[in-house]
Amino acid sequence: MRMIRRTLDGLYLSCGILAALCLIGILILIVVQMVARWTGEVFSGAPDYAGYCMAAASFLAFAYALNAGSHIRVSLLLGIMGKYRKWGEIWCFSIGTFLSVFFAYYAIKMTYWSYKFKDISQGQDATPLWIPQLAMCLGTVVLAIAFIDHLVQLLFTGKHGISQDAIDAHME
16 A cells, blocks of 8 residues: 555656646746847747646646645535534545546547647647647546545545645645
């Protein structure tokens, strides 16, 4: 079990690191575009690439944020449930699991069809859309894995695995 736990935590951390690298990519793209404007050059497609990086950063960070307790939760409602709190958490994680699996399925399907139809972006860069959509697919699949992971932990151990200290720190 420890090996599985370390692997999943490593997966969430890796996605968080990739999200941070995408944010650094946005910074680099913006600085390069500023320098290009100052020198009279044109860096076509920079806003599009920055948008792709922003979307990738968002989706890749979802699972890491969930695991770290950074997502908005229904802690106030769960706090007043008393002895029924566990059932409330099971309900919340079940809904989250269902929605994340649903979203991951359709994200993969959309990326597949973008690839199959050779769909390209509307911007100057004319990037095949399936390339930036891969980050969204990875992010949604890892988010679904994270929700399943925490739901299974909750069902079998009675604890969901999200750091309670992180949740309490966000509520202050």
